[in-house]
Amino acid sequence: MGKIGTVGIIGAGQMGGGIAHVAALAGYDVLLYDISKDRIEKGIATVSGNMARQVASGKMPEQTRNAAVGRIRPAETMQDLAGADLVIEAATEDETVKRKIFQQLCPVLNPEALLATNTSSISITRMAASTDRPERFIGIHFMNPVPVMKLVELVRGIATVDQTFEAAKAFVHSLDKTITVAEDFPAFIVNRILLPMINEAIYVLYEGVGTVEGIDTAMKLGANHPMGPLQLADFIGLDTCLSIMQVLHDGLSDTKYRPCPLLVKYVEAGWLGRKAGRGFYDYR
Numbered sequence: 001m002g003k004i005g006t007v008g009i010i011g012a013g014q015m016g017g018g019i020a021h022v023a024a025l026a027g028y029d030v031l032l033y034d035i036s037k038d039r040i041e042k043g044i045a046t047v048s049g050n051m052a053r054q055v056a057s058g059k060m061p062e063q064t065r066n067a068a069v070g071r072i073r074p075a076e077t078m079q080d081l082a083g084a085d086l087v088i089e090a091a092t093e094d095e096t097v098k099r100k101i102f103q104q105l106c107p108v109l110n111p112e113a114l115l116a117t118n119t120s121s122i123s124i125t126r127m128a129a130s131t132d133r134p135e136r137f138i139g140i141h142f143m144n145p146v147p148v149m150k151l152v153e154l155v156r157g158i159a160t161v162d163q164t165f166e167a168a169k170a171f172v173h174s175l176d177k178t179i180t181v182a183e184d185f186p187a188f189i190v191n192r193i194l195l196p197m198i199n200e201a202i203y204v205l206y207e208g209v210g211t212v213e214g215i216d217t218a219m220k221l222g223a224n225h226p227m228g229p230l231q232l233a234d235f236i237g238l239d240t241c242l243s244i245m246q247v248l249h250d251g252l253s254d255t256k257y258r259p260c261p262l263l264v265k266y267v268e269a270g271w272l273g274r275k276a277g278r279g280f281y282d283y284r
């Protein structure tokens with residue numbers, strides 16, 4: 001397995017942009033792909049803005065930012081990812097969408113290249129089996145906001161070989177992140193624990209036990225969480241929260257993972273949280 005020099009990232013949203021941010025800062029050449037040029041440009045502009053905050057707070061010299069932003073190039077077609085040594089898929093948390101991406105990507109990708117998914121809940125083994133390289137497929141799950149959060153979960157599929165695991169491990173360490181290894185079970189470790197807590201907070205709201213502000217204040221000041229669970233849900237995206245709860249519910253067949261009907265209703269309304277301008281809070 002060759003050295004990783006160029007990293008392709010599929011999805012220029014919250015997670016893909018964050019991964020591009022840390023990979024470019026670590027010196028990798030980054031190819032950022034999304035379904036439109038507009039989305040890619042928006043993603044690069046967001047990375048540039050987030051780095052500007054780091055410059056402003058004295059954590060990064062201006063030249064470092066300029067060099068890192070310069071290492072992120074747009075990939076306007078899948079073909080543009082042909083030269084990548086590692087591709088990380090960070091598209092919507094929807095298995096059908098992800099499988100379609102792998103189907104289009106695999107034929108153009110270098111046969112030696114590693115393929116990773118940033119899925120926060122979906123089976124690595126099942127997705128790996130839909131590709132031409134299950135032995136070189138792995139879950140590399142970053143936390144949001146990627147530039148700030150130290151943890152990355154590494155998840156092997158049943159066919160992932162040791163060289164793939166070691167290469168992924170070295171890549172994540174080069175980003176100055178801490179690894180936790182999780183087995184390939186629904187939602188792995190962080191989201192298996194975090195999402196039922198968020199879902200329960202939504203039930204607490206649904207049942208009228210507390211208000212939005214009351215619930216968040218309770219958990220911030222009563223449990224020392226940096227954000228309340230409803231604010232965090234808005235921050236993650238309510239569509240992503242619902243997808244993860246559905247994966248837990250379907251995969252573990254236990255009613256304790258039933259998505260709260262209020263969460264379902266908000267997603268149906270398009271109130272997806274901060275990115276949509278409205279969720280449990282109003283961001284407009």
Ligand code: CAA
Binds near residue numbers: 144145148190236
């Ligand atoms: N890029 C770069 N830097 C960023 C950033 C970003 N996207 N977002 C925040 N920061 C930096 C800020 O610049 C700031 O830096 P300085 O201290 O140098 O000024 C620092 O982070 C703190 O930010 P803020 O002052 O704006 O706000 P804050 O103190 O309230 O912290 C937070 C914000 C770090 C997001 C904090 O509220 C927090 O830790 N929240 C919980 C986040 C969390 O739980 N994430 C996990 C979500 S679950 C997940 O990701 C898994 C999944 O699959 C769903």
